Amino acid sequence: MSDNYISTQPPTKIDITVAHEARVYDYWLGGKDNYPADRALGDAIAEHIPTIKTMARANRAFLTRAVRYLVGEAGITQFLDIGTGIPTAGNTHEVAQRLDPAARIVYVDKDPIVLAHARALMSSTSQGRTRFVHADLHDPRSILDHPALADTLDLTKPVAIMLVAIMMYFRDSDHPEEIIGTLLDAVPSGSHLVITHPTADFDAAAMAAVTAAAEASGIAFHPRSQADTATLFTGTTLVDPGLVPVATWRPELTDRPTPVTKADSAWYWAGIGHKP
Numbered sequence: 001m002s003d004n005y006i007s008t009q010p011p012t013k014i015d016i017t018v019a020h021e022a023r024v025y026d027y028w029l030g031g032k033d034n035y036p037a038d039r040a041l042g043d044a045i046a047e048h049i050p051t052i053k054t055m056a057r058a059n060r061a062f063l064t065r066a067v068r069y070l071v072g073e074a075g076i077t078q079f080l081d082i083g084t085g086i087p088t089a090g091n092t093h094e095v096a097q098r099l100d101p102a103a104r105i106v107y108v109d110k111d112p113i114v115l116a117h118a119r120a121l122m123s124s125t126s127q128g129r130t131r132f133v134h135a136d137l138h139d140p141r142s143i144l145d146h147p148a149l150a151d152t153l154d155l156t157k158p159v160a161i162m163l164v165a166i167m168m169y170f171r172d173s174d175h176p177e178e179i180i181g182t183l184l185d186a187v188p189s190g191s192h193l194v195i196t197h198p199t200a201d202f203d204a205a206a207m208a209a210v211t212a213a214a215e216a217s218g219i220a221f222h223p224r225s226q227a228d229t230a231t232l233f234t235g236t237t238l239v240d241p242g243l244v245p246v247a248t249w250r251p252e253l254t255d256r257p258t259p260v261t262k263a264d265s266a267w268y269w270a271g272i273g274h275k276p
C-alpha cells in the first residue's frame with residue numbers, strides 16, 4: 001500500500017454501537033458508511049430540522065467553492081484539511097488538483113472509520129501529494145509536528161487551513177481560538193483559514209433541540225453566533241463577502257450557478273480569512 005495513510009495513534013476499534021459525527025454527516029449526505037446508531041441520531045435531529053440533509057449538502061457545496069476560490073483566485077496550492085469526514089464526492093484534493101495537479105493536501109480526522117476509508121480513497125495526482133493523518137485537533141501540535149505534514153507541506157509557503165464543520169465539536173472551555181491560533185502561528189503570511197459553523201442565530205429553539213439530541217448521544221455540539229464564530233478568525237482578515245450564511249458565500253463558484261433564493265436555507269456561518 002502507498003504511504004498515503006499514516007497514523008501514529010494506536011489501532012482503534014470501530015465502535016458501531018454509538019453515533020459518530022463523521023457517520024451521521026455521511027448519512028445526511030446520502031452515503032453508505034453509517035450504522036443504526038448514526039441514523040437514529042441523524043433522524044432525531046431531522047425531527048427538529050427537517051431540512052438538515054439539504055443543509056449538510058449546502059455545507060459540503062461550500063467546501064468545493066472555497067477550494068476553487070483558494071486555488072483559482074488566492075493562488076493557494078497547499079491544504080491542511082482538518083475534520084475531513086468520510087470521503088465523498090468533491091474531496092478537497094480532487095477539487096484542488098483539478099485546478100492545479102501539483103496541489104498538496106494533508107487530511108486529518110480523529111475517527112477511525114475515516115482512517116479506514118482514507119487508505120482506499122485518498123489518491124493523489126502524480127504531480128501532487130496527498131496524506132492522511134489520524135489525529136485529534138484538541139492537540140494541534142500532534143498535527144503540526146507529524147512527519148506527514150513536513151513531508152507534504154512547505155510551511156514557508158501559504159497554506160489553507162480548512163476547518164469545515166468541525167469547530168462546533170469544541171466547547172468554549174476547549175479554547176478553540178487558542179487551537180486555531182496555534183495552527184495560524186505555524187503558517188506564513190498569505191495563508192488562509194476556512195471555517196463553517198452551525199448556528200442558532202436563525203432558529204434558536206430548533207438548534208437547542210439539536211444540541212440536546214447530540215449531547216444525549218454523547219456528542220458535544222455547540223452552535224455559535226455570528227459574533228462568536230467571527231472570533232475564531234482572529235489574526236486574519238475576512239475576504240469578501242465576509243462571514244455570511246453558507247449558501248450565500250460566492251455562489252457563482254459552482255458549475256451551474258443558480259440564484260440563492262433563501263439566504264438562510266442552511267444554518268451555517270461560512271467565511272475565509274486571509275493571514276496578513
Ligand SMILES: C[S@@+](CC[C@H](N)C(=O)[O-])C[C@H]1O[C@@H](n2cnc3c(N)ncnc32)[C@H](O)[C@@H]1O
Pocket residue numbers: 021022025059060063082083084085086108109110111114135136137138163164165166169
Ligand atoms: C461534520 S464532518 C465534516 C466533514 C467535512 N469537513 C465537510 O464539511 O464536508 C466533521 C468531521 O470532523 C471530525 N472531527 C470531529 N472532532 C474532531 C477532532 N477533535 N479532531 C479531528 N477530527 C475531528 C469528525 O470525525 C468528522 O469526520
